[in-house]
Amino acid sequence: MNISEKINFTDTAPEDRSQEDRSMAIRESLRNAIIDRRLAPGTKLSESEVGSLFDVSRTVARAALQMLAFEGLVKTERNRGAFVSNPSPEEARQIFASRRLIEPGIVAAAVERITPEDISRFRRQLDEEQRYLNERGPAARRAEIKASGDFHLMLASVAGNVILQRFMDELVARSSLVIALYGRSGVSSCGHSEHTAVLDALEKGDGERAARLMIHHIDHIEADLDLQLKQGSGLKDALSLA
Amino acid sequence: MNISEKINFTDTAPEDRSQEDRSMAIRESLRNAIIDRRLAPGTKLSESEVGSLFDVSRTVARAALQMLAFEGLVKTERNRGAFVSNPSPEEARQIFASRRLIEPGIVAAAVERITPEDISRFRRQLDEEQRYLNERGPAARRAEIKASGDFHLMLASVAGNVILQRFMDELVARSSLVIALYGRSGVSSCGHSEHTAVLDALEKGDGERAARLMIHHIDHIEADLDLQLKQGSGLKDALSLA
């Protein structure tokens, strides 16, 4: 199997190349491919394959994979390689439990710092979200999940705490994976109106209400998942823990 | 300058070597050296030096440093190397803001799952903390800071959310660095009684009270710091952001 067609090479900004590391760019590319599910959970990411795809040596590919492993998007097994994470329902629950803890705090911090310019940026973001919502097809669905995650990341960025921002980066990425895995098909649209509701509350300076809405929003996302039991990938996963 | 005498090679469990990666063991060793400040902030950790210290090649030393960079304990500058982090007051504030957000949730989760065996483990841990508190000298101070952090990590482990546990791992490590940097000398002892108070509330099943106590505890730790302005590391830090 070849994963080359699954990866969009243009989604890394070109100036990243000069300032940052090359492995960083590869990480970004793979990250994007994973969170909007062009790379399915369980897909093997071999060092040489990744390396030749991006035209770098295994050393640099390996560094990118290590970073992804660190943020939980891939799992590495010794002497076997790296695989796109296949989060268990338990993992999914813990991800959302973490978000319920962190995001109200982010909202509370954001309401103190948000500017009118931020508000209009958010409005534009929500418009885009709406657009994908109205489109059909799996590509639009993926874009919708990604845009929905971006809303939460923008919020974290406005909150101005770089540590929480990084935590949210990881949580949102893993959430996207979980939603793609366990989400019931038709229902993911509920998120959009809730985003606007949160933003409205923020605009009015009502942090209390915004935080409450955010918790409900997260509850709804999780409620829309089917976390009952492992999807029938059979035996192998059934025997592994959780 | 040689950093070899600063590193305690025995603080990695021997069975780690077989099961885990070697770079993981090096990371642990360096982590411990950093958080109890045998390695001062700003210390350069060159790849070859670390490599020869642990008798591995630069490749594996580099992997360890990358992990430490990821969790914020070292900062790497391109083509210059890795340095033990020198957190700014702003960073310190963000670290404690994050803890104020996360730890009450951890306490709330822990109160649901804590067992009598856990309680006695905590008591033993607190006894050890007390012991270091009564000793004099910088070594005891370091051990005290570490033991104090371990209390919070044990709590996270009881809470049973591996994601939050990892976040706390990072936050506690960085807190230790911050305390060592900005802590006023005589006052760090206030933490101990607060730990026992939290534990008492947990034992009684009063999660509400335990969470409140935990927030106060974090407030006190932060209040004991001197975050007014940058210590005179001069120019270079002054010109860099934050």
Next chain:
DNA sequence: ATTGGGCAAATCGTATGCAATCTTGGCATT
């Protein structure tokens, strides 16, 4: 005395080679 240029040493970034480990396919045995 100070400033500027240039060379040398040190260190990082990356590629590649080799050994160890795992997987896979085929063959013999039951």
Next chain:
DNA sequence: AATGCCAAGATTGCATACGATTTGCCCAAT
């Protein structure tokens, strides 16, 4: 037909080599 075994192929773990970049030093010129 099913199971166990073994060898070939593939892939990772790690070490080392080489080029690129930075730093520090020395010396000449002003």
